[in-house]
Structures are given as C-alpha cells and as structure tokens.
Amino acid sequence: MRSSYQAVYPDVYAPAEVSLTLEHRAKAAWLWSHREGIIAGLTASALHGARWVDPALPIELVWSNARRPPGLITSDVRLRPDEYTSLHGLRLTTVARTAYDLARRGRLDDAVARLDALGNATGLRADDVMACARRHRGARGLRQLGTVLDLYDAGAASPKETWLRLLIIRxxxxxxHTQIPVVSLDGRRRYYLDMGWPGVMIAVEYDGEHHRTDDAQYARDIRRSEDLRDLGWLVIRVLKADRQSDIRARIERAWASRLRGDRGIS
Structure with a gap:
C-alpha cells in the first residue's frame, strides 16, 4: 500500500503516481464522508467552473463531523433539497447556494471577486441568490450579501478586473459596463473591452504579465490598439505596478478630455 498508494484522507487512497487536483481531493472528501457529504463553498465554486480558486485550499464539505482530518473544513448546516445538486458523480451546493455562502463571508472585496468568478463561469443571477437568502432570514452575513450582490458583475474575467472596477466605482x-463588444472599422476583428463607458468611448483595461512576455499577444495588442484608436476609443491601460492615485487621476483626465470634446488616446 505504501509503495503503490498515497493516503488522501483516512481510509481514502489514490495511486501514488497521481498528482492530486482539487477535483481529486473533493471526491476523496466525499468518499471519506461515506458518500453522504455535500461539497460546498470555494470547492463547489471551482467544481462549477469558477477560475482563480487556489487548488491547495482545504476542501469544504457540509457534513456533521467535528473530528475532521487535515485538509478538510466541515460544517453542520441544513440544506434544502433544492440547494444541492449532482455533478461529476458528486453532490455539491447549487450555483445560487454556493454564491449565497461565499457572499456572506470574508472581506467584502474578496467576496465580490469570488462571486464575479462564479458568475463569469456560470451566468449566476443575483435574483436567484436573493431568493436563497429569503429562505434563510436571520442568517449571519445577510447585510454583506446585499452589498456584494449590488457590486457583483459576471463580466469580470479576473480578480484584478474586479479590483479595478471597484476602484472606479469608489x-x-x-x-x-464590462466586456464591451467592439468591431474594427473594416469589420474583420472583434474585441471585448474589460470595462468602460460606451457613451463617451472611454475604456479601462487591466494588462496582465503575458502582454509583455508573449510576442504573438504583443503583436495582437498593437493591432487592437490601432483599431480602437481608429474607432475613437480612449483607452486607459492599467498595469500591476500602477498606483491607485495615478489610476484615478488618469480616469479623471479621460473624463475631462471627453467633456471638452477631445478625441485622443491615453
């Protein structure tokens, strides 16, 4: 056993050569619960397709067992039959219930980013989450849940885009608007702008590291910038090293430029 298998949780083993993914560990946790637990929280979010979930985080499981092994978080909560579903042979909380749980915990901005990621993957509707909340009146964190849903936007393609959008709002x-569709003047190329205001043709975009390390992406970015300039868009590109005060100042200048009727690109 020791040479051929690795212990995942008590009495649950996997082949020694397998590099365990979050999905592997989630299934192992379910098996540890005698196939009765329900995957929840960030683990459920990842299984529903949300990106940006750290695969090394403990597996979250609705299961009444206070003596949980390392690598597991268990909670003894009551779920309605319509608040969990089956996926890949596992039981896990529905998208709406998962969002309801994530929105009520942790820092506000982190909760918004988690819902943005879940919504980007699933098309989560805020109304469905509120319907879930109405079935649990008096639960902890409902005030934050309302604020998170007000700030939620499934158009965010990364936590950094969520961060940038919240900076703009504040x-x-x-x-x-997010994921604004734009077609080049010749009609041959279609783009999606991270966020901005189509009425005044101002866009704000977050540039990841790949824009400077991938030559093919860099060439596409040049063509994209030229197309957007020809269309009259004023584009503010934000980098990781940019200070918040500088970002705010650049957006202020862009709005001032548009109010004056200027047609430049920043």
Missing part, C-alpha cells in the same frame, strides 16, 4: 464614477 472614485465616484458611473458604474462601468
């Missing part, structure tokens, strides 16, 4: 600007 600077007092109108709430930006």
């Amino acid at each position: 600077a007092g600007h109108p709430r930006p």
Whole structure:
C-alpha cells in the first residue's frame, strides 16, 4: 500500500503516481464522508467552473463531523433539497447556494471577486441568490450579501478586473459596463473591452504579465490598439505596478478630455 498508494484522507487512497487536483481531493472528501457529504463553498465554486480558486485550499464539505482530518473544513448546516445538486458523480451546493455562502463571508472585496468568478463561469443571477437568502432570514452575513450582490458583475474575467472596477466605482464614477463588444472599422476583428463607458468611448483595461512576455499577444495588442484608436476609443491601460492615485487621476483626465470634446488616446 505504501509503495503503490498515497493516503488522501483516512481510509481514502489514490495511486501514488497521481498528482492530486482539487477535483481529486473533493471526491476523496466525499468518499471519506461515506458518500453522504455535500461539497460546498470555494470547492463547489471551482467544481462549477469558477477560475482563480487556489487548488491547495482545504476542501469544504457540509457534513456533521467535528473530528475532521487535515485538509478538510466541515460544517453542520441544513440544506434544502433544492440547494444541492449532482455533478461529476458528486453532490455539491447549487450555483445560487454556493454564491449565497461565499457572499456572506470574508472581506467584502474578496467576496465580490469570488462571486464575479462564479458568475463569469456560470451566468449566476443575483435574483436567484436573493431568493436563497429569503429562505434563510436571520442568517449571519445577510447585510454583506446585499452589498456584494449590488457590486457583483459576471463580466469580470479576473480578480484584478474586479479590483479595478471597484476602484472606479469608489472614485465616484458611473458604474462601468464590462466586456464591451467592439468591431474594427473594416469589420474583420472583434474585441471585448474589460470595462468602460460606451457613451463617451472611454475604456479601462487591466494588462496582465503575458502582454509583455508573449510576442504573438504583443503583436495582437498593437493591432487592437490601432483599431480602437481608429474607432475613437480612449483607452486607459492599467498595469500591476500602477498606483491607485495615478489610476484615478488618469480616469479623471479621460473624463475631462471627453467633456471638452477631445478625441485622443491615453
């Protein structure tokens, strides 16, 4: 056993050569619960397709067992029959119930980013989460849940885009649209802008590291920038090293430029 298998949880083993993924560990946790537990929280979010979930995080499981092994978080909560489903042979909380749980815990901005990621993968509707909340009146964290849902936007393609959108909103600007579709003048290329205001043709985009390390991506970015300039978009590109005060100042200048009727690119 020791040479051929690795212990995942008590009485649950996997072949020694297998590199355990979050999905592997989730199934192992379910087996440890005698196939009765329900995968929940961030683990359920990842299984529903959400990106940006750390695969090394403990597996979250609705299961009444206070003596949980390392690598597991168990909770003894009551779920309605319509709050869990089956996926890949496992039982896990529905998208709406998962969002309801994630929105009520942790820092506000982290909760918004988690819902954005879940919504980006599943098309989560805020109304469905509120319907879940109405069935659990008096639960902890409902005030934060309402705030999170107000800030939620499934158009965020990464936690950094969520962070940037919240920075813009808190600077007092109108709430930006996300994933704005744009077609080049010749009709041959279609783009999606991270966020911005189509009415004044201002876009704000977060540039990841790949934009400077991938030559093919860099060439596409040049063509994209030229197309957007030709269309009259004013694009503010935000980098990881940019200070928040500088980002806010650049957006202020962009709005001032548009109010003056200027047609430049920043």
